[in-house]
Amino acid sequence: MNVRDELPLDHRLNLVYRIGAALCGAILLAFGCLGFADRLGFFATEGARVAGLSTNGFLSIISIVVGALLVGAAFIGGNVASTVNITVGCLFVLSGFVHLFLIDKAANILDFSMSNVVFSFVMGLLITTFGMYGRVSGGLPHDNPYWRRRHAARGAREDSRAAAPATAITRR
Structure with missing residues (x-):
């Protein structure tokens, strides 16, 4: 790194x-x-x-x-x-x-x-x-790169949830 x-x-x-x-x-x-x-x-x-x-x-x-x-x-x-x-x-x-x-x-x-x-x-x-x-800080927004680095798994889940509705709409 x-x-x-x-x-x-x-x-x-x-x-x-x-x-x-x-x-x-x-x-x-x-x-x-x-x-x-x-x-x-x-x-x-x-x-x-x-x-x-x-x-x-x-x-x-x-x-x-x-x-x-x-x-x-x-x-x-x-x-x-x-x-x-x-x-x-x-x-x-x-x-x-x-x-x-x-x-x-x-x-x-x-x-x-x-x-x-x-x-x-x-x-x-x-x-x-x-x-x-x-x-x-304890209240960093989830788009903050430091928060994303510390919470990689949770950030990936949030990214996949945000991308899921978009892919579901485009498949129909």
């Missing part, structure tokens, strides 16, 4: 995954570029702020790499964009929890402050929501 097999290229969910990845990726790219524009120290922890968030050169590099990954996933689209959104979003939430405990400690090499932790949680939930939209 190929990663792209589940979702048809022209499916309407593809647009949601692409927009979510591109939007969040652009925000991270802008943040990273602003950090480089301020010529911050690579592991500086003296409290330089960019766009209301504390940052340093290392966090700027990470932001640019993750932003480029999201923009690349938006360019590819489909299940790739959805999977990358879910993965990156979960990593953002995990990063928020880790850095919540690292604030005001020597191990805080990314110079996270509480505003960074809140941003990490919000951005993580936003990216994850874009990735899971239409993919993870």
Whole structure:
């Protein structure tokens, strides 16, 4: 099975995954570029702020790499964009929890402050929501490719029932 097999290229969910990845990726790219524009120290922890968030050169590099990954996933689209959104979003939430405990400690090499932790949680939930939209739910419509993949036998029965009256009419 190929990663792209589940979702048809022209499916309407593809647009949601692409927009979510591109939007969040652009925000991270802008943040990273602003950090480089301020010529911050690579592991500086003296409290330089960019766009209301504390940052340093290392966090700027990470932001640019993750932003480029999201923009690349938006360019590819489909299940790739959805999977990358879910993965990156979960990593953002995990990063928020880790850095919540690292604030005001020597191990805080990314110079996270509480505003960074809140941003990490919000951005993580936003990216994850874009990735899971239409993919993870108890109420997916039966024409949704993810529902059909999980319920192949039931989908085949529904397809055969829908086709049966049409064939019965054409045989008469």
